[in-house]
Amino acid sequence: MTVLTHAFTPGPIVASGPVKLTLLEPVARFSLRLRAANIPTVAKALGVDLPTTVGERAANGTTEAICLGPDEWMIIAKTDDTDKLVSACADVYASATHSLTEVSAREITVRIEGDRAAELLTIGCPRDIDSIPVGGGCRTVIDGVTVVLWRDADQSFRMDIWRSFALHIIDLLYTGSKEFAAE
Amino acid sequence: MLLIHCPYCNQTLPEAEFTYAGEAHIARPADPSSVSDEEWRDFLFIRTNVKGPHYERWRHFHGCGRYFNAVRDTVSDRFLITYKTDDPRPELSKLLEKSK
């Protein structure tokens, strides 16, 4: 059974029970690659810190950054800020070479929250969920699909999933949360 | 499941996040057109197929995405060390000493 369609209409997927699932509104997403020497300049242009430890995050208002690799970040922002961020980075490109690629349409984000949210993730994630601190995150795998996981509270996560895999992963989470509810 | 230490994430993580990427420290000839067919064949295909500690590449595929090197015992599946791609090849005798 498919609980969502490819239209990916934001809203509740599982509205009550031990784990709630919600498809979040679209956001601006950028994949950022750069060398260490250029971090301060590009961070200033984006208006958000760029942490250098894999899994650490920074935020300034609605703009967020997570370090995914030694020279790689994912930047999340309000859709309305897309042009502003692109031009701010373009302005510093000459002095701080980098690659900023807009990937807003590549992924959708699901909020996973509730008493057993961390436990639900264990049905497909091999990583020890307890090792992800609140306010941190990681790129990892769930049922064979690469995702980015943001831990916003002890039992509240965001999961960024590439669109073509999202229906499969959301179905898996949906089934898991229904099984919890049936216990 | 094996746990593998990623030297870039500096975390020990489940094998399912990683992919194997063949033998390590295989240098591509600097000038391919000057090597013989046999040397080129050896570079492309001939590997040591070690029984025991094996220098090999892994990739943290579902993570930081980086390739790194490891020494893994192909008999016991035990990792003796993982290290960054540009780190020097560690001496096997020292690794075996340390793992005792």
Ligand SMILES: [Zn+2]
């Ligand atoms: Zn890694």
